[in-house]
Amino acid sequence: MSDVAPLSAVHAPMRLLVVSADPALAAGLESAWGDGGAIEAVESVADAQARVRAGGIDAVLVTPRLAQGSGNALLNLLKREAPEVLRCLLLDDRSDAPALAAVDNVHRLFHPPLDAAALLTALCAVRDQRRRLDRPGLAEAIGRVGRLPPPPALSLELMRRTEPEASAREIAALVQRDPALAAKVLRLCNSAMYSGGRRIDDIHTAVLWLGHLALRRLVLAGEVFGTIRGQAGEDPAHTLRAQSLLASRLAAALLPGPAADLAATAALLAGVGRLLPDARMPDAADGSPEPPGHAEAGAYLLGLWGLPDVLVQTVALHPTPALAGEAGLGLVGACHVAWALAGGIPWDDAWLRAQGFAGQRDAWDALLAQYRDED
Numbered sequence: 001m002s003d004v005a006p007l008s009a010v011h012a013p014m015r016l017l018v019v020s021a022d023p024a025l026a027a028g029l030e031s032a033w034g035d036g037g038a039i040e041a042v043e044s045v046a047d048a049q050a051r052v053r054a055g056g057i058d059a060v061l062v063t064p065r066l067a068q069g070s071g072n073a074l075l076n077l078l079k080r081e082a083p084e085v086l087r088c089l090l091l092d093d094r095s096d097a098p099a100l101a102a103v104d105n106v107h108r109l110f111h112p113p114l115d116a117a118a119l120l121t122a123l124c125a126v127r128d129q130r131r132r133l134d135r136p137g138l139a140e141a142i143g144r145v146g147r148l149p150p151p152p153a154l155s156l157e158l159m160r161r162t163e164p165e166a167s168a169r170e171i172a173a174l175v176q177r178d179p180a181l182a183a184k185v186l187r188l189c190n191s192a193m194y195s196g197g198r199r200i201d202d203i204h205t206a207v208l209w210l211g212h213l214a215l216r217r218l219v220l221a222g223e224v225f226g227t228i229r230g231q232a233g234e235d236p237a238h239t240l241r242a243q244s245l246l247a248s249r250l251a252a253a254l255l256p257g258p259a260a261d262l263a264a265t266a267a268l269l270a271g272v273g274r275l276l277p278d279a280r281m282p283d284a285a286d287g288s289p290e291p292p293g294h295a296e297a298g299a300y301l302l303g304l305w306g307l308p309d310v311l312v313q314t315v316a317l318h319p320t321p322a323l324a325g326e327a328g329l330g331l332v333g334a335c336h337v338a339w340a341l342a343g344g345i346p347w348d349d350a351w352l353r354a355q356g357f358a359g360q361r362d363a364w365d366a367l368l369a370q371y372r373d374e375d
Contacts, residue, residue, distance in 0.1 A: 013037050014123050015056055019048040019074060020063040020090075025114070032116030045069030045077070052082050059086035059123050061110075075105035086126055087309075090114060091258075107309045109259065109331065121325025129316050129323075133300050152223035152305065154178060158216045172204040175219060184222040185215070188245075213261045217268055221245055224272055243342050244271040249371055250338035254364075255329060263334040266314040269307070270339055273298025273315075295319050322351040329357070341368045 014037035018026040026041035033039065040057075042048050044067050051057065060078060062071040075087050089106045107126050110119065132138070158174060176182050182203055189200045189210060200206050207215055225241035244267070251267035252260040273294035299316035310331070317324045317332045318339060324332035333355070340347045341364055352358050 014120060014127075015058045016040070016123070017042065017048060017051055017057045017060045019043070019045075019060060019066060019071065021065060021067045022063070025063070025090075029114075029116050029119065033120060037120060043067035045074045048074055049077060049081070052078060052085060057082075057085055058127065059088060061088045061090055061119070063090050064092055072105070079105045086123060086130075088119075088123070105308075107313055109262070109310060111259075111330075115327045118325045118327040123325075125317065125323045125325050126313055129299075129313060132296065133303060133312075133316065138296065138300055152220055154181065155216060155220040155223050156306070158219060169204060171207045171215065172202075175203045175207075175215070181219065181222050185218050188218050188221070213264075217245075217248055217264060220265070221248075221268060224269070225275070240271050240274055243344055244268050246371060247271070247335075247338040247342040247344065250341055250367065251334045253367060253371075254337055255331070255334040259331060262310065262314075263331050263338075266311050266318070266331060267335045267338045269302060269311060270295065270298065270315050270318050270335055271344060272301055276301065293319070319345045319348070320351075321348055322354065328355065337364060341365070 016029070016037055016039050018029065018039060018041045020026070020041070021043050023041060023043075026039055030039040040051065042051055046068065048060065048062075052060065060074075062074055064071040066074070071089060075089065078085055078087055086108070087106050088108045088110060090110045090112065092112070108122055110122075154174060154177065158171065175185060185203065186200060186206065189206045198209065200209055210218070221241050221244060225244065247270065248264045248268035252264035255263040271294070273296070276297045295316055295318055299312045302312045302315055313324075314331045314335055318335040321333045321336040324330065326333050329337070333351075336345070336348060336351075337357075339345045349358075352361075
């Protein structure tokens with residue numbers, strides 16, 4: 001945990017509850033934050049629940065293993081009982097994949113070693129972003145759209161069925177409920193991007209060949225971006241889906257390990273705001289309606305669909321990764337780099353320099369060229 005100067009001049013005070021069996025975690029944050037926020041600590045689910053119910057807590061930082069109970073159980077409880085409190089999970093290490101089962105219940109994931117300044121910046125960024133997404137103007141702009149894309153029902157169910165114990169046959173049966181979507185998935189599976197030169201003729205084989213997570217992303221792309229009409233390049237839906245799938249693969253490669261699927265899914269969904277071209281903000285400076293930012297509109301739509309908060313926040317912040325307060329290349333950063341490489345957003349050069357990534361551009365360009373050659 002890095003030493004930082006008091007942060008009260010930069011951020012409004014944040015009241016954080018640290019729930020961990022390690023008392024040194026809260027002590028280190030309190031020392032680093034100074035007047036930047038008030039930090040309290042408890043060790044069990046019951047104590048954390050009681051403290052949150054007493055009020056005054058802005059955010060909760062939870063570790064997976066507690067003195068009594070589990071971090072995942074607490075996050076699920078807080079999502080139901082105190083949805084206004086920011087929920088954060090500190091993974092035990094980069095390989096703590098079981099903790100990612102809590103993704104539906106968190107706003108932000110953090111990896112050790114935890115940087116105190118980055119944590120405070122990230123918490124304030126999520127708080128500010130939630131306020132922007134909750135503002136009446138954005139809700140009114142999205143409400144003006146004549147027909148919103150429907151929630152990806154099959155993808156949401158697949159998200160709950162991709163645990164290791166779910167069989168390939170069970171996953172295939174879910175996809176085959178929608179024959180038109182199954183046909184689109186097979187078409188995408190047989191593209192050079194995914195097939196590896198092998199012909200895939202049925203969904204069960206696709207599950208075995210691709211794996212649950214890759215198949216889920218293909219289903220999600222099919223549900224969100226609709227059918228392909230005409231030739232490639234003639235249909236905006238085809239172009240957007242292809243760009244989103246490319247960004248998804250890039251994000252997974254940029255952030256390997258247990259967070260790769262989250263990064264890939266967020267990058268896939270980062271283009272969803274472009275499906276709302278009719279959205280117009282009612283409060284433009286000159287009085288004329290203007291479209292909200294694609295990222296902001298897309299994040300709002302994902303929230304309406306009930307997707308996990310961590311995906312909503314990543315999509316909202318991916319054009320401006322500095323606001324996420326990540327140390328190194330995290331979920332938001334990987335999504336930003338992937339979409340910048342795919343040509344969907346401009347590079348944040350100041351963020352690249354601040355993170356020391358300017359020298360990575362050649363390697364990233366080579367990765368892009370490799371994936372485009374495979375497509």
